[in-house]
Amino acid sequence: MEMTGKVLSRRGSVLTIELNDDSELYKLDKYDPQHTHQVGIYIDDKRHVSSQQRNFAWAIIGDIAKSEIGGYWASYPNLIYDNFKAMYARYYGVEDFSLSDRKGVKSQANEFISMLLQFCLDHNVGLSFLPIQELAPEEVSKWEYACLMNKSCVICGKKADLHHLEGSRIGQGNNRNKVNHMGRRVEALCRVHHNQWHHDEANLMAKYHLSGIRVNAEIAQLYRLNTVGGNDDRSYV
DSSP: OOOOEEEEEEETTEEEEEESOOTTGGGGGGSOTTTTTOOOOOOOOOOBOOHHHHHHHHHHHHHHHHHTTTOGGGGOHHHHHHHHHHHHHHHHTOSSOOOSTTTOBHHHHHHHHHHHHHHHHHTTOOOSSOGGGTSOGGGHHHHHHHHHHHTBOTTTOSBOEEEEOTTSOOOTTOOTTTSOOTTOEEEEEOHHHHHHHHHHHHHHHHHTTOOOEEOOHHHHHHTTOOOSSSOOSOTTO
16 A cells, blocks of 8 residues: 655654545555554655765776776776666666766665675775765765674774774773673774774764764674673663
8 A cells, every 4th residue: 555745744753744645544444453553655855966976976986996896897987887776776676776967866876875885895995085074964874884794994994993982881890791782882993093082082973973883783793792791771871
């Protein structure tokens, strides 16, 4: 069952939508009441691709081409673009993805860029710029999480350590192998940026529009963090 409408307001995680036509709402009565509260939302993005997004995407493609991942044939930017375009179309079900001014959609371009960056992390592609300075604000958290899962610095992409952010740090006298890490906010930072964070964390987090990622089961397993027992009063939240 599909219905269309417009978003009236958002308050935290509460989204208010006005339907264009409510004449078919009666059909909800035919569904199991236990499941009618589960809905999916598709946002029709009318924004066009920006020149910054397009330049960012092609800069990443250029770095992938220089790395020649897959052999010499994969060193041609246009071939790389066509390959990732096809991958994006299959994954997201989009038939006419484009980075052009006329046809390109801003949200799709952000997803495409995230796909390119994930490939670079997975294959250790050296980037000629700092992605964190080019990402749209709404895409930063994806980059934070991807860097954590690849143990790459969220700022420069180099090999990273795990940094517990202010309010989630393991205090003096606490054994990090006994303290419960679940829910604590962390970032992946190289040694240089890790040291900077210990001296000026608040300003650096604001400068790069970072918010940190809370430790979940995947992160805990990857970094071998304790998730049971210990101090679990969540006083750091």
